[in-house]
Amino acid sequence: xxxxxxxxxxxxxxxxxxxxxxxxxxxxxxxxxxxxxxxxxxxxxxxxxxxxxxxxxxxxxxxxxxxxxxxxxxxxxxxxxxxxxxxxxxxxxxxxxxxxxxxxxxxxxxxxxxxxxxxxxxxxxxxxxxxxxxxxxxxxxxxxxxxxxxxxxxxxxxxxxxxxxxxxxxxxxxxxxxxxxxxxxxxxxxxxxxxxxxxxxxxxxxxxxxxxxxxxxxxxxxxxxxxxxxxxxxxxxxxxxxxxxxxxxxxxxxxxxxxxxxxxxxxxxxxxxxxxxxxxxxxxxxxxxxxxxxxxxxxxxxxxxxxxxxxxxxxxxxxxxxxxxxxxxxxxxxxxxxxxxxxxxxxxxxxxxxxxxx
Amino acid sequence: xxxxxxxxxxxxxxxxxxxxxxxxxxxxxxxxxxxxxxxxxxxxxxxxxxxxxxxxxxxxxxxxxxxxxxxxxxxxxxxxxxxxxxxxxxxxxxxxxxxxxxxxxxxxxxxxxxxxxxxxxxxxxxxxxxxxxxxxxxxxxxxxxxxxxxxxxxxxxxxxxxxxxxxxxxxxxxxxxxxxxxxxxxxxxxxxxxxxxxxxxxxxxxxxxxxxxxxxxxxxxxxxxxxxxxxxxxxxxxxxxxxxxxxxxxxxxxxxxxxxxxxxxxxxxxxxxxxxxxxxxxxxxxxxxxxxxxxxxxxxxxxxxxxxxxxxxxxxxx
Ligand SMILES: Cc1ncc(C[n+]2csc(CCOP(=O)(O)OP(=O)(O)O)c2C)c(N)n1
Ligand SMILES: [Mg+2]
Numbered sequence: 001x002x003x004x005x006x007x008x009x010x011x012x013x014x015x016x017x018x019x020x021x022x023x024x025x026x027x028x029x030x031x032x033x034x035x036x037x038x039x040x041x042x043x044x045x046x047x048x049x050x051x052x053x054x055x056x057x058x059x060x061x062x063x064x065x066x067x068x069x070x071x072x073x074x075x076x077x078x079x080x081x082x083x084x085x086x087x088x089x090x091x092x093x094x095x096x097x098x099x100x101x102x103x104x105x106x107x108x109x110x111x112x113x114x115x116x117x118x119x120x121x122x123x124x125x126x127x128x129x130x131x132x133x134x135x136x137x138x139x140x141x142x143x144x145x146x147x148x149x150x151x152x153x154x155x156x157x158x159x160x161x162x163x164x165x166x167x168x169x170x171x172x173x174x175x176x177x178x179x180x181x182x183x184x185x186x187x188x189x190x191x192x193x194x195x196x197x198x199x200x201x202x203x204x205x206x207x208x209x210x211x212x213x214x215x216x217x218x219x220x221x222x223x224x225x226x227x228x229x230x231x232x233x234x235x236x237x238x239x240x241x242x243x244x245x246x247x248x249x250x251x252x253x254x255x256x257x258x259x260x261x262x263x264x265x266x267x268x269x270x271x272x273x274x275x276x277x278x279x280x281x282x283x284x285x286x287x288x289x290x291x292x293x294x295x296x297x298x299x300x301x302x303x304x305x306x307x308x309x310x311x312x313x314x315x316x317x318x319x320x321x322x323x324x325x326x327x328x329x330x331x332x333x334x335x336x337x338x339x340x341x342x343x344x345x346x347x348x349x350x351x352x353x354x355x356x357x358x
Numbered sequence: 359x360x361x362x363x364x365x366x367x368x369x370x371x372x373x374x375x376x377x378x379x380x381x382x383x384x385x386x387x388x389x390x391x392x393x394x395x396x397x398x399x400x401x402x403x404x405x406x407x408x409x410x411x412x413x414x415x416x417x418x419x420x421x422x423x424x425x426x427x428x429x430x431x432x433x434x435x436x437x438x439x440x441x442x443x444x445x446x447x448x449x450x451x452x453x454x455x456x457x458x459x460x461x462x463x464x465x466x467x468x469x470x471x472x473x474x475x476x477x478x479x480x481x482x483x484x485x486x487x488x489x490x491x492x493x494x495x496x497x498x499x500x501x502x503x504x505x506x507x508x509x510x511x512x513x514x515x516x517x518x519x520x521x522x523x524x525x526x527x528x529x530x531x532x533x534x535x536x537x538x539x540x541x542x543x544x545x546x547x548x549x550x551x552x553x554x555x556x557x558x559x560x561x562x563x564x565x566x567x568x569x570x571x572x573x574x575x576x577x578x579x580x581x582x583x584x585x586x587x588x589x590x591x592x593x594x595x596x597x598x599x600x601x602x603x604x605x606x607x608x609x610x611x612x613x614x615x616x617x618x619x620x621x622x623x624x625x626x627x628x629x630x631x632x633x634x635x636x637x638x639x640x641x642x643x644x645x646x647x648x649x650x651x652x653x654x655x656x657x658x659x660x661x662x663x664x665x666x667x668x669x670x671x672x673x674x675x676x
């Protein structure tokens with residue numbers, strides 16, 4: 001084990017896949033360039049000439065081309081620096097890739113990985129910031145994963161590459177610089193398994209992607225109040241690990257879902273509905289923490305109130321666990337003060353070293 | 359000709375000085391939005407917009423400052439938008455990549471590559487259906503013609519003989535990827551003639567040549583002869599996004615230096631006396647200082663995150 005960044009973990013997974021399987025190739029706008037998609041593809045083009053490549057700014061056609069390659073012996077990894085750009089290829093993903101196996105009577109499958117980055121930084125604004133996991137997870141035929149920590153990024157990406165179905169692999173921009181222990185060599189983290197990131201008995205926080213980081217911070221603060229939160233890091237959105245979630249809420253009877261996407265019709269809605277359908281008794285009404293139902297505004301003055309944080313999770317958890325209003329207010333205030341005291345803290349910068357523009 | 363030369367030069371100088379001021383101020387981290395500067399490419403905005411009337415509409419991309427200014431967009435509102443202020447042209451909600459000025463008929467710039475091309479065609483379509491005068495102009499980069507929707511839009515424009523001018527600013531790069539790694543070796547203009555419209559390639563560093571070509575196109579488009587396509591060969595002096603130059607790792611040796619010798623401003627500047635240029639600069643500097651101080655003094659927007667009226671228009675057709 002050694003500590004590497006989330007971006008390096010992704011880079012390593014691709015390097016291993018390219019090494020062990022000659023049918024793997026990596027393609028996307030900017031993939032071989034010096035910045036290498038936030039560091040996730042740096043060096044690969046040099047190591048694997050002809051198999052790690054740029055592409056025309058033609059997301060729709062290129063996705064269809066990758067579907068063709070995938071049904072005829074290749075295992076393409078497509079990369080998009082922003083999830084928003086993949087909307088240009090929604091037809092190829094939803095009508096073609098997701099349905100090919102089904103609509104021809106299971107004759108050919110589509111082993112295709114599409115990596116997408118959720119933008120967040122300096123005013124990416126309405127068209128460079130969308131977190132559309134719910135949109136993709138709605139489609140039968142697609143698998144959707146959103147690792148939160150480096151070890152899962154590597155293991156899930158290797159799983160996705162080996163999977164014989166189209167897999168949407170979603171990376172939040174604020175995770176790339178995050179470090180963590182990552183095993184060396186080849187290993188898979190199975191798609192469809194959530195991870196109990198922290199065990200607890202009082203309240204369940206189900207989190208997706210970057211919100212897992214915020215949830216862990218909130219869970220830490222809750223401990224001081226004697227509340228043991230269980231943090232379930234989803235890892236896979238579809239298929240959803242119903243068992244792990246249901247088992248946790250059966251224990252805590254309190255549920256918070258924290259997502260990086262919009263609230264309405266989102267991941268939170270699916271999870272709350274699924275737990276309710278399972279007949280689990282809620283001691284308190286469940287809470288969804290997500291983006292307000294509004295496109296992302298650009299002004300830095302609006303970033304703070306737009307993006308939910310650990311503060312929102314903390315507040316909800318305290319309320320669900322029956323703490324009085326005055327206690328809630330005090331703890332939330334202390335927590336907020338502690339975060340904003342961190343040098344370089346800003347709601348539109350992932351870390352102090354970030355100097356824009358992306 | 360002297361009068362139009364002066365107009366073109368002044369407009370280019372103004373765009374250049376605005377972009378330079380943004381580049382100077384950007385490292386202060388007050389303009390917190392991705393910002394794509396057009397230094398090196400000013401002749402195209404100036405040349406094309408000089409051939410337009412107020413009633414003509416313009417659309418653009420992520421790299422839109424020059425087009426917005428040349429069409430008459432408010433400088434104050436643009437700078438305020440970059441600062442994310444409530445007085446910005448998109449109320450601070452859009453930032454540099456989402457400029458608009460309805461008074462100037464600059465109907466919108468958006469950063470999804472090629473996304474505004476069909477919208478421009480749609481405005482041209484409505485103008486013909488409503489029998490309203492004016493043409494639509496859409497600026498876009500060389501990468502935009504790689505997107506399918508660019509061609510879907512061009513085909514329809516030719517089919518319906520719509521009053522639209524497509525202006526492709528071919529600076530040979532999409533972010534840092536050279537055009538030879540993205541497109542077959544042939545003039546982009548050939549794609550447009552393949553669709554059945556008149557197309558021409560011009561030296562995009564020569565604002566006079568751009569103006570002359572644009573004028574010719576605008577003339578026949580106004581006469582109902584259908585769309586036209588102007589490919590302008592140009593070069594971006596700064597990095598794709600942000601205030602610095604691309605490092606030597608990203609460009610072939612000598613390329614930038616070669617193109618800097620072909621700077622549209624110095625090429626045309628020879629026509630004017632030093633004193634004349636100085637007084638233009640003085641006037642523009644004053645305007646820029648005013649715009650930045652307006653932007654800095656302006657309040658930030660305050661948005662209620664539950665306010666649906668920002669997302670959906672409330673009133674109904676009466
Ligand atoms: C659909 C889509 N794909 C990718 C991007 C990312 N992107 C932003 S600008 C750009 C380069 C566009 O190049 P070009 O059209 O030549 O314009 P230039 O930047 O050279 O002015 C790319 C690929 C995007 N914004 N939209
Ligand atoms: Mg270009």
